Amino acid sequence: MTLTWTPLTPKIGAELQINAAELLDGSHAEEIRALLVQRGVVIARGIGFDDEQQRSFTRTLGELRLGRAKGPDDSGLLKVSMDRRVNPDYAEYFAGTFFWHIDGTYETIPPFATVLSPRVLPPEGGQTEFANTYAAYEDLPADEQRYLETLQAVHTMQATMFPAVPDAGLEDFKVWMDYPQPTYPLVWQHKSGRKSLVMSTSASHVVGLHPVDSHALLTRLMAHATSDDYVYRHRWQLGDLLIWDNTGTMHRARPYDPDCDRVLHRFTLKGEEPISPVAV
Ligand SMILES: [Fe+2]
Incomplete structure (x- = not known):
């Protein structure tokens, strides 16, 4: 049976018309992977997976990412929550989650995709937004595309966390500075040949530009890539399944109100390609 879906917005997102059994049997896995790369975000409502079902479904799409030092337990499950009772070792790390980012910019190969499902939701707020960095690149003028393809940015944990922890002290900076500080191209040429912007709050500065020009460029690109045309805002309902x-x-x-609980369970797929510059 063919996979049926409808767009969530013109440039990002797809909603599947599918049930839990069809997701679990893996018969649509290749189509879902292709749709994911095409649309950036794929959702299904009313699925209601438990952890084991969510894990099994994730494995139909690729290889699970396991065993990060401060992340998923041995099953690959990561509980996304700011509540220390839910997530004693990891809660403060999620402060950065309120700013636009790519996951895993400190790994050699960033994760391919994540499967997310809510377990506890606040009465208001707590939505998750996604911005399509393929479409944001493709809509830029050709001369700007060519210029951006020549540039690289340095990504740091300080850049990621400082907006979330504005009263950070020296001890915080010492911890953040222990993370790798990789340099990535501003434009990623994927194995498929398609190109996307590599934008994230983790981008500290553009190599070779004056700091003022670097800041202006990164700010402008972030505003462009997160403008309404490229963004899908997911309003969570219990039972949802979302893949990005x-x-x-x-x-x-x-x-959302920090006195309210919000717990999302996630399983993540290993990355399959490094962030590669445009071939010249
Ligand atoms: Fe994230």
């Missing part, structure tokens, strides 16, 4: 392509989108959480 981490290599062709950015994401962020929207604020």
